[in-house]
Amino acid sequence: MTRNDPTTGKFTQGNPGRPKGSRNARTRRWEEVGELLVNEHAGRFADVLERLMSSDKVNEQVKGAELFLRALEFVHPKRKREGAPDPLDWTSVLR
Numbered sequence: 001m002t003r004n005d006p007t008t009g010k011f012t013q014g015n016p017g018r019p020k021g022s023r024n025a026r027t028r029r030w031e032e033v034g035e036l037l038v039n040e041h042a043g044r045f046a047d048v049l050e051r052l053m054s055s056d057k058v059n060e061q062v063k064g065a066e067l068f069l070r071a072l073e074f075v076h077p078k079r080k081r082e083g084a085p086d087p088l089d090w091t092s093v094l095r
Contacts, residue, residue, distance in 0.1 A: 007057070034074070045071070048067075048068060049064050049068055050063075051064075052064030052067070053068075
């Protein structure tokens with residue numbers, strides 16, 4: 001059985017492709033790398049953040065906060081705000 005039709009690129013009869021919801025190999029490898037980074041380097045990252053945030057210098061505190069927020073995006077990606085009105089959108093007030 002051939003994997004797909006060379007003229008159309010579609011799967012041939014009887015070949016449904018990858019099961020729905022399964023992850024491809026590259027995604028699984030990236031998840032493994034992420035786990036390794038978290039397990040091996042999270043303590044060191046926490047130490048760096050602690051040093052920056054407890055510094056007397058404001059610029060180091062700001063740097064620590066920026067690093068924390070950047071790292072947080074990997075855990076909780078930015079999401080579109082839904083349901084809450086945009087405070088800068090005056091079109092609904094002017095109607």
